[in-house]
Amino acid sequence: MKEGPDIARLGSLIGDPARANMLTALLSGKALTASELAAEAGITSQTASAHLSKMEAGGLLAQRKQGRHRYFTLADDEVGSVLEAIMGLAARKGHLRTRTGPKDPALRHARVCYNHLAGDLGVQMMDSLLLRGYLTPENEGLGLTADGRAFFEEFAIDLEPLEKLRRPLCKSCLDWSNRRSHLAGSLGSALLTRFYDLAWAKRLEGSRIVSFSAGGEKEFLRLFAV
Amino acid sequence: MKEGPDIARLGSLIGDPARANMLTALLSGKALTASELAAEAGITSQTASAHLSKMEAGGLLAQRKQGRHRYFTLADDEVGSVLEAIMGLAARKGHLRTRTGPKDPALRHARVCYNHLAGDLGVQMMDSLLLRGYLTPENEGLGLTADGRAFFEEFAIDLEPLEKLRRPLCKSCLDWSNRRSHLAGSLGSALLTRFYDLAWAKRLEGSRIVSFSAGGEKEFLRLFAV
């Protein structure tokens, strides 16, 4: 590969249309196999294989071998947030492209961003957590307050194991549609899982939409009122 | 250009080493000319020109034409933060960029720019005039307010003949050393002449340095305090 600043390496990885399609597919947070990703990008499996190893070498992807399949995911949360940030920028600057037309309202309302909740509801949750002082802005990041600790434990989220992880507990992620922050990090991920467990919401197959039930959304809005 | 998701367009813009070098140079926030950027990227000016127009079309850069120079900056803050985010992902520290402007401290302090005052003092004067509402930003230029009119007349500058000239009365000029604006136009020129007349300063023979006397600089700083 050509010499240049590291930022160019990442840029060129994201810059190929086939790879960009794969990456956006992986933004759903699901692990996808090499052939699924090939289909997603509209290329043959040989070509996809080459792309995938490049992206893995570039630190964008992680792979898990399972039987005769290889499952690929984004390497970590940061990759997801950077991709969302670029998509946000592209959406604002992309004058010519109106690919899926005026974006799907359901997608704006609630969707997964890698593994946490994004969209209007994600932003509102973040607002609420900040407003009530459960989370607090900390030098270049987010901190969990004592009140917040109590709140999450009350909501049946076990913080201890999360804090042992290498990935940050709280992280803010710029929302693609809203241009405001929502909660990422292992806590954001745990919250989304909890919503699934409570059957407040479920993933819509084959898309990034998170579909809340009527009752679930009501509970959600009450818990994270602003 | 190839079809693909918008994210790929941005990625490929960032992905070229030459362009990446230019973008990282611009991350300093300073405005740089096309040739400075060409040198930064180690390419000829023709090639740089092509890159720059692509990036401008892609919404990454804004340009400001001034005289025979073209000053480029990042289009807005969001572009900067996205670039920072990618650089963070690339786990790479921002390396040093080419130093801009003159090395001589006296030149940085006060010098002539064509026929008006530039350097630290020139920038400070501009700041002061804007801050006090004597000048005001107007669509693509600078306007003179009623207060400003009084102020300059008080300073024994006759505005009427200046306004009859073809060249604009007020013009903002990007400062070479500071990369911030100072006042150009016939008013800027008249002000410098007035400083000479008051013996606050004089031109240093054979250089662009404007040498203020101790007393003159004191008066100047009092008049254009910020």
Place this chain on the structure above:
DNA sequence: AAGATGTTTCGTCTATGATCGAACCATGAA
């Protein structure tokens, strides 16, 4: 065991796009 499916490696073709020389345009200086 043979067959089917998923994935990678190899070889080759091809097209995109980065690059530069030369000429041209625009602006400022003499």
Place this chain on the structure above:
DNA sequence: TTCATGGTTCGATCATAGACGAAACATCTT
């Protein structure tokens, strides 16, 4: 005016990386 300088446009060259066919490899199914 003429000259110098910054910048762009045009044309041609050329390297790279993305694409696929074919074949090998790996793993599950029967």
